[in-house]
Amino acid sequence: METVWRPVPREGFTERSTGRMEFKVGGLPCWLQDPQRHVCACGAEMAFLCEIPECTEFSRRPGRADQRHDSYGDSYVLLLGNAVHLLACPEHCHPAAVWPVPQN
Template identity: 40%
Template sequence: MSAPPPESERVRTEPVWRAAIEDAPAVAGDDAVGGPAWLPPGFAHPRCGRCDAAMQPFVQLTVREEYGLPFAAGSRLALFMCPTHNDPAEPEILETGRYPESYRTEQGDHFAALLFPPGDFRPSDAGPDRLRPLRLTFARGEQSVAVVKNAAGEVVHESGEETFRLGGTPCWINYRVTAECACGGRLAPLLALPENQGFPKRPETATQPDSFSSDEDCYLLGNVVTVLACDRQCDPRSTLTLCDN
């Protein structure tokens, strides 16, 4: 009998929650793209570290129990980016081990990914209004995951689909991060964006710098984006935003 190949690939399926941007205005309490930033009382609206401009909210959503994510139901995820500086995130890539405390503030000063614990949220009167405020909905679905194992049966790589979704195995292309938060919590998959995911902008606003479209803005230069978050939720800034292509 011939020896097995040094690596073999299998495919499995797993549940995910697929996102859709609806052509319907978002109202208070909706999951949304664009619109005002909903923040805890006293939490300052994020500003760009390069130009001091108030950041544009791109995605805001509430974590719900039915999603089966390892975060408290009622938590609120908010993705922001400077309206002018459209660059990829540049965190240190640690595939294993534990991130230092500094990782929360050293991924890039032109964007923010924040996971707030459940509580009271109020609209911010700061920030640009480039994007159309549209409802964001999630529907339960499945994704295929490619799993690569070595001859010993150990998983050496796995990658989910390149889609806009909550949860599930990330679409790992050039790396696979299993490192821990500085507090020792697991950095668990939260949100995924595919390459060139568009966010419809208001027609009267100028074209976003370095965007692929005159009608849509992109997040972090339109890269494949994976947002991981500490499952202990030790700090709203305990997220890791990874760009891949």
């Protein structure tokens, strides 16, 4: 179960929800910094799709090149190891209508 936190709104402060930081598809995003909202080129507000926690390692296949300038050894990381949230267009206007939001 995810924790939801909804502060009492006041001037200059918006209501938000926070989920657990884990590798997940759907649910509530766990923003490490302020939540980010993006609008698709079609005009729809992009929706949370998935989250990759910071320092998530992806195994490197044998014989493949090392990731340059890293200290992860036999694995790769995305966007310097920062947490990554993917937002997608809920209108499905284009297969590539996805926006990465890195946070640290």
